Amino acid sequence: MTDAPNLSPRTIRMSDVAREAGVSAMSVSNAFKKPEIVLPETRKRILEAARRLGYVPNGLAGSLASGRSRTVAALVPSIRNSSFARTVQGLNDELSEQGYQLLLAVADTAERERSAVEAVLRHRPDGIILTGNEHHPDTILLLQQREVPLVETWIMSEPILDMAVGFDLRHAAKEMGRLLVARGYRHIGFAGYAPAERKRFLERQQGFQAALREAGLRDDLLFHADESAGFAGGRLAMEALRAREPRLDALFCVTDIFAVGVLFECQRQGLAVPRDFAVAGYGDFEIAAEVAPGLTTVRTRGYEIGRAAARLIVERAEGLPTALRVDVGFETIIRGSA
Amino acid sequence: MTDAPNLSPRTIRMSDVAREAGVSAMSVSNAFKKPEIVLPETRKRILEAARRLGYVPNGLAGSLASGRSRTVAALVPSIRNSSFARTVQGLNDELSEQGYQLLLAVADTAERERSAVEAVLRHRPDGIILTGNEHHPDTILLLQQREVPLVETWIMSEPILDMAVGFDLRHAAKEMGRLLVARGYRHIGFAGYAPAERKRFLERQQGFQAALREAGLRDDLLFHADESAGFAGGRLAMEALRAREPRLDALFCVTDIFAVGVLFECQRQGLAVPRDFAVAGYGDFEIAAEVAPGLTTVRTRGYEIGRAAARLIVERAEGLPTALRVDVGFETIIRGSA
DNA sequence: CTGAAAGCGCTTACAG
DNA sequence: CTGAAAGCGCTTACAG
Numbered sequence: 001m002t003d004a005p006n007l008s009p010r011t012i013r014m015s016d017v018a019r020e021a022g023v024s025a026m027s028v029s030n031a032f033k034k035p036e037i038v039l040p041e042t043r044k045r046i047l048e049a050a051r052r053l054g055y056v057p058n059g060l061a062g063s064l065a066s067g068r069s070r071t072v073a074a075l076v077p078s079i080r081n082s083s084f085a086r087t088v089q090g091l092n093d094e095l096s097e098q099g100y101q102l103l104l105a106v107a108d109t110a111e112r113e114r115s116a117v118e119a120v121l122r123h124r125p126d127g128i129i130l131t132g133n134e135h136h137p138d139t140i141l142l143l144q145q146r147e148v149p150l151v152e153t154w155i156m157s158e159p160i161l162d163m164a165v166g167f168d169l170r171h172a173a174k175e176m177g178r179l180l181v182a183r184g185y186r187h188i189g190f191a192g193y194a195p196a197e198r199k200r201f202l203e204r205q206q207g208f209q210a211a212l213r214e215a216g217l218r219d220d221l222l223f224h225a226d227e228s229a230g231f232a233g234g235r236l237a238m239e240a241l242r243a244r245e246p247r248l249d250a251l252f253c254v255t256d257i258f259a260v261g262v263l264f265e266c267q268r269q270g271l272a273v274p275r276d277f278a279v280a281g282y283g284d285f286e287i288a289a290e291v292a293p294g295l296t297t298v299r300t301r302g303y304e305i306g307r308a309a310a311r312l313i314v315e316r317a318e319g320l321p322t323a324l325r326v327d328v329g330f331e332t333i334i335r336g337s338a
Numbered sequence: 339m340t341d342a343p344n345l346s347p348r349t350i351r352m353s354d355v356a357r358e359a360g361v362s363a364m365s366v367s368n369a370f371k372k373p374e375i376v377l378p379e380t381r382k383r384i385l386e387a388a389r390r391l392g393y394v395p396n397g398l399a400g401s402l403a404s405g406r407s408r409t410v411a412a413l414v415p416s417i418r419n420s421s422f423a424r425t426v427q428g429l430n431d432e433l434s435e436q437g438y439q440l441l442l443a444v445a446d447t448a449e450r451e452r453s454a455v456e457a458v459l460r461h462r463p464d465g466i467i468l469t470g471n472e473h474h475p476d477t478i479l480l481l482q483q484r485e486v487p488l489v490e491t492w493i494m495s496e497p498i499l500d501m502a503v504g505f506d507l508r509h510a511a512k513e514m515g516r517l518l519v520a521r522g523y524r525h526i527g528f529a530g531y532a533p534a535e536r537k538r539f540l541e542r543q544q545g546f547q548a549a550l551r552e553a554g555l556r557d558d559l560l561f562h563a564d565e566s567a568g569f570a571g572g573r574l575a576m577e578a579l580r581a582r583e584p585r586l587d588a589l590f591c592v593t594d595i596f597a598v599g600v601l602f603e604c605q606r607q608g609l610a611v612p613r614d615f616a617v618a619g620y621g622d623f624e625i626a627a628e629v630a631p632g633l634t635t636v637r638t639r640g641y642e643i644g645r646a647a648a649r650l651i652v653e654r655a656e657g658l659p660t661a662l663r664v665d666v667g668f669e670t671i672i673r674g675s676a
Numbered sequence: 677c678t679g680a681a682a683g684c685g686c687t688t689a690c691a692g
Numbered sequence: 693c694t695g696a697a698a699g700c701g702c703t704t705a706c707a708g
Binding site for chain 3: 011013014015025026029030033057058059060061062063064065066067
């Protein structure tokens with residue numbers, strides 16, 4: 001009836017560190033959380049013991065006890081899309097600097113978002129970052145039932161559940177529309193994302209249309225392609241819209257990817273850009289500066305959106321006063337394509 | 339001395355559901371975890387009570403008690419890189435299907451990886467997915483001290499800490515080198531990633547060199563650019579290598595991004611591809627099929643790498659027998675550029 | 677099939 | 693400045 005030998009290399013607990021350092025578990029906890037309240041001398045002993053044993057605190061237990069998980073969940077519609085990849089990078093950088101961990105879920109439909117929100121809620125994140133402001137009713141219910149801080153990104157218009165980080169999508173598109181008009185183009189089409197009704201998409205289209213209408217031009221040369229269409233989306237838009245309006249002389253695309261597709265298509269057809277045909281994009285992805293001619297485009301700030309969204313959550317979690325809206329702005333970048 | 343009114347909308351706990359359903363908390367737990375052991379009748383009552391209250395289990399408490407977090411951590415060097423973006427997508431899809439949550443950390447240096455591993459370990463993931471097999475010694479120590487399942491990705495060569503998912507990098511590069519040789523090119527350069535010593539990078543270079551040597555060609559036309567160089571990396575490589583070997587007639591790039599950069603540069607210089615100059619890439623990113631001529635490239639399976647890595651962790655967590663190595667293969671895609 | 681009770685590894689007023 | 697003890701919300705043998 002002797003004690004069973006300690007066969008498995010058990011995980012080091014706080015109490016192990018305490019014993020090793022000859023103090024109570026509480027002092028170990030304090031040495032980490034509130035170093036100023038424990039004597040430098042004992043603190044040193046504790047930290048050394050922790051080092052020696054390779055102690056890594058169990059955050060699960062800590063979170064359960066403290067009610068804070070130091071975890072932030074982000075839901076993005078896609079990770080392959082440069083804009084969201086930048087946002088995730090921004091989230092990661094800010095959160096890791098602040099000692100928080102990112103829970104990522106990619107969900108490309110409202111239905112998937114709903115189940116991802118529930119999945120993520122189980123881990124009791126200190127905040128949730130969503131993309132856009134259109135959600136499944138159940139998602140909203142689930143979220144409003146708790147007091148978890150929320151940031152909606154890539155959008156600034158109501159209804160916003162809690163906080164938002166983005167920029168004026170409508171204005172950005174309007175500015176580009178105006179630029180095309182000012183350049184003298186008169187039959188300007190729009191290559192948007194389907195589904196066109198999605199607000200994150202629709203606002204750009206409406207801004208674009210507003211610019212055309214204020215110039216007295218027709219604003220109904222619209223085409224919508226799935227995000228996954230890639231470069232092909234640009235070609236498809238060009239074909240479809242030229243069929244409807246042979247004089248089509250410019251195309252504004254909701255993504256540089258479509259725009260580059262248009263550029264490639266112009267090359268194939270021997271259309272001189274921007275003389276015969278103009279193209280403008282959205283995103284200022286890396287390729288925009290590389291193609292010839294360079295792509296005139298809207299530079300968005302996906303990375304900053306991620307940083308700011310993370311910052312809002314952390315500030316709120318720390319009980320700091322936080323903004324409810326952060327406008328990161330945009331920039332119109334003029335290169336050779338329009 | 340009356341009870342304080344329940345002001346704040348407290349989070350629903352398992353015991354609340356139990357009371358609502360008129361059973362013990364244990365039965366609630368069982369109704370979710372081992373539905374077969376509770377009477378269909380009572381189970382129904384429990385599930386309905388849970389629904390009514392909007393109960394979302396506290397996974398933190400569950401994990402602490404059960405020793406399993408249903409969480410998997412992944413460390414990737416970049417999220418902007420298409421290959422890793424695909425891997426993350428694969429991880430997300432597989433994990434969410436299996437009811438696990440992804441903890442993501444992007445860490446682009448061994449030092450950052452080290453601190454990310456520690457950060458992630460606090461959340462007691464059921465497994466950790468790393469990129470490559472070169473790690474900080476402390477990282478290895480930290481990891482080997484616990485019994486957490488590990489998968490190294492995008493590499494198949496020793497030393498492997500535990501499990502690995504990837505393909506034969508050397509072979510893939512060798513095959514492309516041979517193809518260039520077979521096409522008749524004789525002064526073939528290599529545009530690699532810096533730092534060149536990194537094994538994930540080096541093996542491709544060595545495979546490439548092997549192909550040249552077996553054809554009796556010189557194998558020292560090497561250039562290395564930072565991953566962040568983007569399209570410019572291709573141009574820089576071209577300039578540098580042509581300076582060293584004016585007869586340079588082909589370039590094999592470790593990424594389609596560099597390769598497309600080369601293609602753009604050839605256009606600018608009026609070099610006919612593939613007649614005057616050949617380019618081959620690596621990755622088969624979307625753009626490879628869109629540029630003209632299309633890019634001859636190595637198609638890797640980043641998405642499958644993510645899926646497989648996640649699957650290994652989950653299988654191990656569930657106590658199932660698992661493979662230690664998964665080779666997802668690659669494919670040489672021949673288009674017009676070489 | 678159902679339940680009382682201990683325990684997971686921390687944190688947090690509260691004493692001393 | 694330090695520590696004993698309760699509690700966070702689950703899970704899990706173990707009885708009944």
